[in-house]
Amino acid sequence: EAQVTQNPRYLITVTGKKLTVTCSQNMNHEYMSWYRQDPGLGLRQIYYSMNVEVTDKGDVPEGYKVSRKEKRNFPLILESPSPNQTSLYFCASSPHASEKLFFGSGTQLSVL
């Protein structure tokens, strides 16, 4: 089944404890992106990747890191999480020259 898989689905952590949210897609898509979704603010792009080893900042990149060593994987790293990073996070992918995004099921992160 074609899908974008994120793990974990739910995560509670404490301020300053490094964490990684994994994202994997099995559709051979070039483009991958991370979004956070907050009430009243909608979906905001954190980082995106046009292809392997090509990443760039989105609208709200502060406090996040990403890497794209393989086409299928695009992990999101929070080196020192803070409470304002409590949010619902989505990974998404898209095939080359397409505007259509395919989303994962989301990761609900709470930073205490």
Added chain:
Amino acid sequence: QKEVEQDPGPLSVPEGAIVSLNCTYSNSAFQYFMWYRQYSRKGPELLMYTYSSGNKEDGRFTAQVDKSSKYISLFIRDSQPSDSATYLCAMSPPGGLTGGGNKLTFGTGTQLKVEL
């Protein structure tokens, strides 16, 4: 001012009603218009995809784009309780996410509840 404006709702309608969801936008470069449906605790899924002005129909759903007014709509006919979800409009310039634009610009979503 946001690039894309969408009434957040919530919108509550009886089963069988015709629903109209709308977005306005300010960027005239947008050429591709999408509607995503997001159920509670799930990721958004693509529902409708249109290019430039005009209408597109898919079953009970009709997407309408008026580029001259910078206004898009999604109509749902014979609404069902299973249509209860948040509907997000999204837009993009031409060229795809790996070409003309690196992201979709989303509205904040309209929460719809269809009651029995």
